[in-house]
Amino acid sequence: MIPCAVVGVGQTHHKSRRRDVSVGGLVREAVFRALDDAEMTMADIDAVVIGKAPDLFEGVMKPELYLSDALGAVGKPMFRVHTAGSVGGTTAIVAASHVQAGKHRRVLAVAYQKQSEGNAQFALGSGKGASLGAGGAFAPFIRAYIHRSGAPEHIGWKVAVKDRLNALKNPYAHLKIEDISIDKVKASPMMWDPIRFLESCPSSDGACAVVVTDEEGGRTAAAAGRQPAWILATSSRSEPPSFPGRDPVRPAACLQCADDVYRQAGITDPRRQLDMAELYVPFSWHEAIWLEAHRIAEPGEGWRMIDRGETELGGAFPINCSGGVLSSNPIGASGLLRFAEAANQVRGAAGEHQVDGCRTALAMAYGANSQYFSMWVVADRLHPFD
Amino acid sequence: MGTSRDIAVIGWAQTPMVRHTELTETQLLMQVITDALTPIGLTRADVDFTCLGSCDYITGQAFSFVSNLDAIGAWPPKRDSHVEMDGAWALYEAWLRLHEGDIDIAVVTGSGRSSTGDPSLIYPMEMDPFFLAPLGADPVTFAALQARAVIAAGIADERSMAEVAVRSRGTGDVDTLLGGDYVRQPLRRHDLPPITDGAAAMVLATGERARQLVARPAYITGFDHRTECHNPSFRALDDSPSTRIAAAAAGLGDAPIEVAELQAAFTHEELLLRHVLGLGQEVIVNASGGALRENPIMATGLIRIGRAADHVFGGGRRALAHATSGPCLQQNLICIVEDGEGQR
Numbered sequence: 238m239i240p241c242a243v244v245g246v247g248q249t250h251h252k253s254r255r256r257d258v259s260v261g262g263l264v265r266e267a268v269f270r271a272l273d274d275a276e277m278t279m280a281d282i283d284a285v286v287i288g289k290a291p292d293l294f295e296g297v298m299k300p301e302l303y304l305s306d307a308l309g310a311v312g313k314p315m316f317r318v319h320t321a322g323s324v325g326g327t328t329a330i331v332a333a334s335h336v337q338a339g340k341h342r343r344v345l346a347v348a349y350q351k352q353s354e355g356n357a358q359f360a361l362g363s364g365k366g367a368s369l370g371a372g373g374a375f376a377p378f379i380r381a382y383i384h385r386s387g388a389p390e391h392i393g394w395k396v397a398v399k400d401r402l403n404a405l406k407n408p409y410a411h412l413k414i415e416d417i418s419i420d421k422v423k424a425s426p427m428m429w430d431p432i433r434f435l436e437s438c439p440s441s442d443g444a445c446a447v448v449v450t451d452e453e454g455g456r457t458a459a460a461a462g463r464q465p466a467w468i469l470a471t472s473s474r475s476e477p478p479s480f481p482g483r484d485p486v487r488p489a490a491c492l493q494c495a496d497d498v499y500r501q502a503g504i505t506d507p508r509r510q511l512d513m514a515e516l517y518v519p520f521s522w523h524e525a526i527w528l529e530a531h532r533i534a535e536p537g538e539g540w541r542m543i544d545r546g547e548t549e550l551g552g553a554f555p556i557n558c559s560g561g562v563l564s565s566n567p568i569g570a571s572g573l574l575r576f577a578e579a580a581n582q583v584r585g586a587a588g589e590h591q592v593d594g595c596r597t598a599l600a601m602a603y604g605a606n607s608q609y610f611s612m613w614v615v616a617d618r619l620h621p622f623d
Numbered sequence: 624m625g626t627s628r629d630i631a632v633i634g635w636a637q638t639p640m641v642r643h644t645e646l647t648e649t650q651l652l653m654q655v656i657t658d659a660l661t662p663i664g665l666t667r668a669d670v671d672f673t674c675l676g677s678c679d680y681i682t683g684q685a686f687s688f689v690s691n692l693d694a695i696g697a698w699p700p701k702r703d704s705h706v707e708m709d710g711a712w713a714l715y716e717a718w719l720r721l722h723e724g725d726i727d728i729a730v731v732t733g734s735g736r737s738s739t740g741d742p743s744l745i746y747p748m749e750m751d752p753f754f755l756a757p758l759g760a761d762p763v764t765f766a767a768l769q770a771r772a773v774i775a776a777g778i779a780d781e782r783s784m785a786e787v788a789v790r791s792r793g794t795g796d797v798d799t800l801l802g803g804d805y806v807r808q809p810l811r812r813h814d815l816p817p818i819t820d821g822a823a824a825m826v827l828a829t830g831e832r833a834r835q836l837v838a839r840p841a842y843i844t845g846f847d848h849r850t851e852c853h854n855p856s857f858r859a860l861d862d863s864p865s866t867r868i869a870a871a872a873a874g875l876g877d878a879p880i881e882v883a884e885l886q887a888a889f890t891h892e893e894l895l896l897r898h899v900l901g902l903g904q905e906v907i908v909n910a911s912g913g914a915l916r917e918n919p920i921m922a923t924g925l926i927r928i929g930r931a932a933d934h935v936f937g938g939g940r941r942a943l944a945h946a947t948s949g950p951c952l953q954q955n956l957i958c959i960v961e962d963g964e965g966q967r
Contacts (some may be wrong), residue, residue, distance in 0.1 A: 299948065
């Protein structure tokens with residue numbers, strides 16, 4: 238496998254409604270920021286990989302066709318991925334695969350959602366009504382986690398506050414709730430018991446892009462003083478929707494995917510060897526759930542890390558320093574944002590929400606009924622644990 | 624292209640191709656994956672990676688591919704991906720993935736049930752939402768525009784197009800067909816593809832495993848795909864530059880090919896693609912009948928690669944497969960399969 242690196246990262250300002258841009262304009266905003274960051278132009282790109290969640294959300298079928306000009310893909314390979322909510326992560330993984338396979342040298346990964354173009358809840362029910370919505374689907378898993386772990390109810394509120402405080406340090410974040418507090422979260426309406434309104438992700442318009450290059454591209458960037466994020470490991474796992482014995486609180490696909498990236502990266506003690514993680518947390522309690530399903534915490538211990546403040550920016554193991562999905566949720570891009578934020582952390586390019594001395598980071602996205610998992614581990618050097 | 628590993632098609636299967644089936648896409652895939660694996664002596668447990676190709680808009684359901692995880696048998700969980708593209712592109716992702724070097728067996732699928740919707744209502748949705756979708760122009764209309772350009776360039780005429788239809792379907796005669804009414808001038812009913820429900824599954828293996836499992840693997844020696852500008856009015860419709868770039872990158876010119884399977888849903892597309900690819904009379908084109916006989920959208924391209932592989936399985940040396948997506952052949956893929964003499 239050919240080593241590869243992230244040398245450019247870009248994202249849009251995420252908002253409920255980006256009425257100032259078309260879908261094409263939205264993706265270009267992220268793409269040009271990523272290309273500028275990489276000191277490249279569209280002409281330098283060999284292939285484009287685009288990911289987004291259901292086409293029914295914007296009402297444009299196979300939009301990679303319409304977006305070929307906007308993304309500078311004319312005359313190039315243009316590849317479209319869709320793996321439900323994990324798609325942004327899968328987009329990064331497939332872009333890396335283009336390089337790791339030795340077939341392409343500079344690949345642009347782009348992911349977006351423009352939720353304001355349509356009605357996601359309507360589309361989830363395929364226009365037939367009858368959609369639970371994501372909160373309705375995940376609330377039973379959260380109740381199961383609480384039942385199993387005995388976690389107190391304020392854990393979800395703490396995560397909701399922490400991620401919104403982090404978002405205040407991220408210029409691109411959608412939600413900017415200056416007066417966020419435990420009391421404010423606690424007083425917000427109950428949506429899907431036990432998930433309150435302020436424990437839920439927003440609906441956002443937004444896009445994200447990263448430039449992935451081969452080893453030579455990474456070394457060239459480093460030589461020019463632009464720190465690359467070396468991709469130590471990528472992995473994806475899927476499991477079926479529902480059957481007796483499946484555990485959506487501790488999904489086998491998540492555990493296997495995490496084990497796979499740790500093995501590739503040479504990580505035997507993720508809590509010690511990773512410096513931070515960007516985990517896909519659309520509802521507050523999923524931080525506790527995922528801490529455990531990534532073996533960062535032992536079963537039943539994830540909520541205690543949160544309670545001790547360890548996952549705060551400045552804590553022992555910061556999670557979602559960007560504000561996470563709880564602060565910006567352009568669905569198809571939400572996964573790539575996790576992967577891009579992890580890359581920026583190890584590049585030392587995370588601005589006000591930078592984790593001091595961050596050298597190795599994990600990013601994860603998941604999708605559907607907690608079934609699709611994609612992850613990568615990035616570091617500021619190619620062999621950090623040798 | 625600096626291929627580091629041999630990767631080969633070692634088997635594939637397709638469902639019966641029908642105008643309408645009551646089976647779900649998951650049920651179609653359940654059967655066709657088994658049908659692809661069983662003759663090789665493999666089970667789902669042997670598969671290291673799966674990549675499915677399908678389209679929510681064809682199915683009429685957001686996240687329609689999620690239930691197809693049941694068909695691949697993703698328990699224990701699998702390395703898996705999905706493309707909102709024809710299965711031919713799912714094959715491209717699996718081919719890249721196998722080149723990474725850590726795994727050996729992949730299954731890819733393409734599936735679609737076009738019968739449940741109205742193509743003339745669905746396909747305008749894949750056009751630019753600001754300038755083209757509001758026109759409501761359907762695929763037949765765009766194809767007719769391209770057919771006019773191809774005829775004007777002298778690459779085809781209505782008679783040669785009817786000849787393609789007769790040869791592909793094995794029925795009818797040219798003079799009778801040319802007496803029919805236009806659907807969109809210059810296209811008549813026989814120039815159009817049928818509506819087909821169906822799915823296909825293909826098994827890929829890295830060189831050594833492939834040689835252990837089958838007598839004649841069909842090695843993928845060239846694989847490339849390219850896209851073009853979207854708006855047909857900004858393109859030279861009597862040409863297909865993306866096909867030409869992909870074919871050159873896939874090494875079409877390196878050696879003669881015996882067989883070509885082209886995803887030409889309209890008769891003039893076959894004639895244009897032959898012209899652009901420079902295929903001579905000695906090349907057998909779409910002996911299967913191609914998309915004019917059976918057109919299971921999202922599987923049609925993958926089946927072309929399967930048919931090309933069949934040529935190698937049956938003793939042939941080198942075959943080309945083509946897949947396409949978008950209005951007027953916007954995006955094109957070329958896959959070349961060989962018997963492996965060049966490998967040794």
